[in-house]
Amino acid sequence: MTETETNLYDVVVLGAGPVGENVADRTRAAGLTTAVVESELVGGECSYWACMPSKALLRPVIARADARRVPGLAHLVHGPLDTAAVLAHRDHKTSGWNDDGQVAWLDGIGADLYRGHGRLSGERTVTVTAPDGGERTLTARHAVAVCTGTRAQLPPLPGLADVRPWTSREATSAKTAPARLIVVGGSVVAVEMATAWRALGSEVTVLVRGKGLLPRMEPFAGELVAEALTEAGVDLRTGASVQSVTRQDGVVVAVTDQGDRFEADEILFATGRAPRTDDLGLDTVGLEPGSWLSVDDSLRVNGTDWLYAVGDVNHRALLTHQGKYQARIAGAAIAARAGGAPAPGTGQDGEPWGPHTATADHHAVPQVVFTDPEAAAVGLSLAEAEQAGHRVRAVDVEFSSVAGAGLYADGYKGRARMVVDLEREILRGVTFVGPGVGELIHSATVAVAGEVPLSRLWHAVPSYPTISEVWLRLLEAFRDA
Known part of the structure; x- marks a missing residue:
């Protein structure tokens, strides 16, 4: 190949975290040549400094707490955690901060990896500065996807x-x-x-x-x-x-x-977090360095027809699973536009594309906080629903009323809330707090995202005796209110 051919791709992805990886996976699956640029580790923040290591640290903590609430087991787990073993497990889950496995995955899907700092240098153009100082220019036929995520934001304290x-x-x-x-x-x-x-x-x-x-x-x-x-x-x-x-x-x-x-x-x-866009060359395409990038529901940056911003960098929902969800949609939209077919979603010019847009970012974002007790929520809180102008009622249930919770742990303590739209009789939001509730939240996500009527939820029968029986208690509380 000539030098020009080597540097010409259908799609260039800036950032090889979970979001960038998923964009590349979808564009490669559609047959588009794809380059991925990464300045640190392939796998990104989630794999090495956020989701994976934090949950590896927290899992032993939560497991011990759960065991301490189980008769016949509690007396065996009163000692301290083996800190060295927990940290070693954390290191294993981060692959010792080595990204060889993720690099091999990228290679396996046929994406080309460029190590170094990528900056936009004009429309559809990215300049990559390698660790040795060398530069290479990549040109995208169809799209550049910014998937650079966020960094920690420190307060302006002197010194x-x-x-x-x-x-x-x-x-x-x-x-x-x-x-x-x-x-x-x-x-x-x-x-x-x-x-x-x-x-x-x-x-x-x-x-x-x-x-x-x-x-x-x-x-x-x-x-x-x-x-x-x-x-x-x-x-x-x-x-x-x-x-x-x-x-x-x-x-x-x-x-x-x-x-x-x-x-x-x-x-x-x-x-707090700040977008990693301060040294991205946004000024070369008329955008403000350091800013969050505003996008439509296909994740295309407003005012452009080739630039996409996917994941945390667009400030829609700063969660890995939402970023990966956006990436799947962005990849499909890029592929559809590249092929001349109608892309999924509704664009900034109002054309109809179909049902596959990032609508969950607006009304059905789930999140789990892995504390003891866990806190899990999806959709709108009561205050958010009221501020949005919905006529709603909140229904609360203590988990002590659920037989499965008492079997899960002695003295199980927690609360559940569903926020009901009184006009449409659907759920606007659900929150659970208690041991193990992170595994409940997807049922709530399905109910909120699917806008399942309460009349149908009565026929989604929870198994007895499980913690999921809280759904029945919530419906009964709404009926009896």
Whole structure:
């Protein structure tokens, strides 16, 4: 092949995390030549610094907690976790931060991998700077897909860089448990890492600027998780805004706006995410560097006919499973447009394409928080549904009313809520909090995404005696309200 032919592809994908991999998988399956550019590890944030390592750390914690609630077993699991074994298991699940397996997978689907930093250098053009400084230009016939995800966002505290704070990456890849850990934040990363490191032996202090934990879920979710963290020995402070952080002789000192002073060996800031678009060459195509990329429901960047932004970078739903869902749709849309066929979805110019659009991003996004107890939700909270103008009613049920919950664990504690649209009699949202509820959420996702009428849900009979019987209790509570 000539140099020009070597660098010409149907599709160029920036970022080889789960989202980029799925875009490439779909475009290659459609017969489109595809290049993938990655500056770090193939497999991305989820594989090495987020989903996989965090859940590997948390699974032993949750399993021990469950065992402690089972008669005949509880007395056998009162000792501490084997921290070294847990960390070794975490390392195994991240393949020791080696991406050979994922590289082989890319090769297996026929995608070409370019190692280095990719930047847009004009329409349908990407310049890749390799680790050795060499440059190569890739040109896309049909589409460039930006799948670069997000990075941790640190607050603008003076001297914070000198403190060498943890972000989610350090929290999931640390080689030892710090004796003392301060966690700043109250959302998912904060509560999951507080759960994990407390169980692995760290003294943990959580400083939350707001009034409670998990502010994007129903209020009772944060309340139940906060209660459990406190019972586990976490020092939880709400209404505590960190004003200064220093490191003195290896000790981190954090001072809040109330003048309270906290010391630790490490400090984790779990205070939000920012798009990895600041050095992506967006300015070369009329977009703002560092911005979130706004897209239509086929994941095409608004105002363009060739640029796609898929996954966290478009700010629709910052979750790996939603990003992979978007990637499947984007890949199908790119392939359909490349072949001249109607692409799935409805585009910015209003043409009808069919049913396959990222509609779940709007009304049926599921999420599980892997704390003890777990918190799981899909769709809209009561407050969100009301703000959206729906006439709704929330129905709550305590899991203590469910026979299967009592069999799952002695003293099972948790709550379920469904948010019912009173005009259409469908579910707008469902939230579960309790041990093991992460495995319940897909049933709720099907009900919300499928807009299943309550009259049909009565005929979806839950098996007895399982925790799923909470569905019957929820329907009965709505009927009797």
